[in-house]
Amino acid sequence: MSTDDVMDLEDxxxxxxxxxxxxxxxxxLGPVAPVVPLRPRWRSPWVLLATAAAVLLVLGVVLQGLAPDPRSDDVAPEPGPQVELPQDVGRDWQVRSDSSPAVLDLDGDGVDETVRFRAEETKDFDGRIRLETTLSTTGEDAYGVARLSTTIGTYARDPIDADGDGDQELVLPFDSMGGPGEPSYPMVFDLRDGLLVQAAVSDPELLLMGNTPVDGGRTPYYELVRSQTYWFEDGSLYSxxxxxxxxxxxxxxxxxxxxxxxxxxxxxxxAEGVLRPQDxxxxxxxxxxxxxxxxxxxxxxxxxxGPEATEFFGPGEEFRWTEGYRYVARLEQQGEPTLVVQGGDGRTLEHPIDxxxxxxxxxxxxxxxxxxASVVVRSATDPAVFQVLAQDGDALRELAPVGDVPLTTDASHRTWLTTDGALVTVVAEDDARWRAYFWAMVSSTEMVALPAGEVCFADVTDTSTARDC
Amino acid sequence: MGTGVEASVDITELYAAHRLALVRLAVLLVDDLASAEDVVQDAFAALARRPEAVRDPSRALAYLRVSVVNTARSALRRRRTARAYAPPRDTGPPSPEESAVLAEEHREVIVALRRLAPRQREVLVLRYWSNLTEAEIAAALDISQGTVKSTASRALVALQKSLREIEGEEER
Incomplete structure (x- = not known):
């Protein structure tokens, strides 16, 4: 191809x-994942069964292949002298190319084992995982079965020595597929009698990663949550x-x-195979x-x-936004003021300005x-007035404030837009304290003020003076 | 003082801010919107597994882009395995949405793009839609800059060839 041909083709x-x-x-786009209450993990049949497994281990009983749904190759957790899963469960499952084997010292002899992950093939990639390795001390095979959230991309987190016996335990992440914000948690597998057995967790609500609801923290428009996390440090698991x-x-x-x-x-x-938290x-x-x-x-x-955004345009003027969704807005004032938005995708939207x-x-x-497109409209003559518009398909819609916090500025409230696009209202409390809120959209026509903590100001009209109270 | 609403370092904010752009990237790699949304959802799920990436927004976005490309490639591989009985050049008809709205000149290019090898297609999409540099593409695809350059060059030649074939098929 000639240079001109290449340039034409590139264009x-x-x-x-x-x-x-x-x-x-x-x-x-489909709706984003909603906020949903977290089902306590202790109600999960998987955890109950895992706990049963730990108890049976104390009695010298070995079981594995636990799964939420009964399967023909599962072993019922009934008391018995020695219950074992048939060795061939999952032996013919394939090791997916997107999985990474784990390397850790399972038997504590100073030589690492490599644990491979064989994935049970199912339509929705939600099958079980066979964990298998050859122990360096004996040359014997060791294996276990896990159910993670997906068979795609299995990998291990840092190994730990949670029982301090000199060998390492395998940690696999259970990643909730409920969407961002859904808690995930680690699953710990300990080598016992040639089997990789999942440890039960005594307080599973403390071993999570994600946001978890606070009791009584649900309001009509938002929910109070705590952030939870877990991490690895010096061969230990922390949360x-x-x-x-x-x-x-x-x-x-x-x-x-x-x-x-x-x-x-x-x-x-x-010693019972149960993970317990220490302060x-x-x-x-x-x-x-x-x-x-x-x-x-x-x-x-x-x-x-802050800092507070101060740039604006008025009637007869326009402004072009060039980052993210690209659009031009102009304020027309022939009779009733009207905001006219021309999107980069060719759509033209109009909305009266009140x-x-x-x-x-x-x-x-x-x-x-x-x-x-979205804009904040203020008044040159009345600092108490705000109008927020957001695009909804082929229309601009006004977002009405809902909830207890008014969208205004007066003696006990102050509202402003920050240069990074947050619309803030602070509400006066006692002793020069202010409660800060960030406005967030709750529907195509409504927005609510989400609480963001307490702050004090040397001068509430100067956002740079915000400080701890 | 911190950097504001968790939005700037929170995966939920990344999701809100970049989901559309990432779905658009994915749709160029897997063709249909439903698959593209799945690819992006999987990419965010993968990001949630790696909190160290979540804590640095710039790394997280790069990670998401790589994850979308890799997940899209896996999705194509699965789809091709499922369609193993079909002729290798059969890329399927354009979606109704695409046929109805996309101008003919663009539609031909998109159809031609689908006939390229996955790596060639990825390089062209990252170069000409994501506007990444050769170095950035090399990092994203874990290949050398030289490979990026040669892949892009061959991909353009193959694209031109496919376009001529499509134009010939339509004339017949």
Whole structure:
């Protein structure tokens, strides 16, 4: 091809890719995962069976192949002198190319074993996993069966020595497939009598990763949750749960502080094969996300409330947004003021502006709505007035404030838009304290203020003076 | 002071901010919207497994892009295995949505793109839609920059050839 041919083809390719990609519009996407209450893991038949397995181990009984649904090759957890799964369960399952074998010293002889993961083939990739290895000490095979959330991409986390016996336990992550925000947890497998047996967990609600609901924390528009996490340090498994709760709203919105303080536990495997938590004190996230022991006075990061966005355009003017969804908006004032938005995908949207002497902020309220046009309109003559518009398919819709917090500025409230697209309202409390809220969309026509913590100001009109109270 | 609403370091915010763009990337690699949404959902699920990536938004986004490309490739591989009885050049008819809306000149390019080898298609999509540099594509696909350059060059030649075939088929 000549250079001109290549350039023509490149241009044609760029145009076709852009055209095809932009056929996918924001409203074509399926709904985002909703906030759903977490079913306590102790109610899970899997955990109950795993607990039964641990108890039977104490009695010298070995079982495995536990699964939520009965299968012909499962072993019923009935008392018996020695219950064993047939050795060939899963032996013919394939090792998927997207799985990574685990390398750890299962038998404690100083030589690592390699554990392969054979996946049971099912239509929905939700089958069981056969864990198998050859022990370096005896040359014998060891195996186990696990049920993870998916058979795709099986891999192990850091090995641990939770019982302090000098060998290592295998840790596999159970990743909830319920979507981002759904808690996940680690599954620990210990080598016992040639079998890799999953350890039961005495307090499973403390060994999670994700956001978990606070009892009594559900409101009509959001839910209070705590952040939970787990990590590995010096061959041990630790978990933490945030001391404070934060709000989680619909549409994947949350007001989690940038860093939080956690209660921590170190997990120890006892002789009965049960993982039990030991108090590990207080830990805190660093700004870069690492976990460190708490310094004196450690607390959650303050919500970032500024700087305040101040740029706007008025009647007869327009502004072009070039990041994310690209669009141009102009404020027409022939009779009733009207905002006219021309999207990069060729759509034109209009909406009347119900604000005296309107000014449209040139910072998009991306923390409210990102996948399309959205604007905050203020009044040049009345600082108490705000109007928020967001695109809903081929229309602009006004988002009405719902809940207890008013969208206004007066003696006990102050509302502003930050330069990073957050719409903030602070509500005065006692002793110069203010309760901060971030506005979040709850439906195509409503938004609610999510609580984001307490803050004090030297001057509430200057966001840079925000500080701990 | 921290950096604001957890949004900037929270996977939920990444999801809200980048889901559409990632679905658009995925749809260029797997053709249909439902598969593309699945690919992106899987990518976020994979990201949730690696909290160390979640804590650094810039790494997380790069991770998501790589994950989308890899998951899309796996999805294509599964689909091709399922369609093993079909002629190898049969890429299936364009979706109704695409036929109805996509201009003919664009439709031909997209159909031609589907006839390329997965790696060639990935390089072209990352280069001409995601606007990544050769170095960024090399990092995303875990190949050398030289391989990116040669793959892109061969992919354009193959694309041109496919386009001529499609135009010939339509003339007949």
């Amino acid at each position: 044609r390719l760029r145009a076709a890719l852009a055209a095809r990609a932009e056929l996918v519009r924001p409203e074509d 933490g749960r945030s001391v404070n709760a934060f709000a989680e709203g619909p549409n994947m919105t949350a007001t989690r502080p940038a860093s939080m303080v956690f209660d921590a536990w170190r997990w120890v495997l006892d 590990a004190g207080c830990v805190a996230e660093t700004p870069r996300g690492a976990i460190r022991p708490c310094e004196p006075g450690a607390r959650d990061a303050l919500p970032v409330l 604000v005296a002497d309107p000014r449209v902020m040139t910072t998009q309220p991306t923390r409210i709505f990102y996948d399309g």
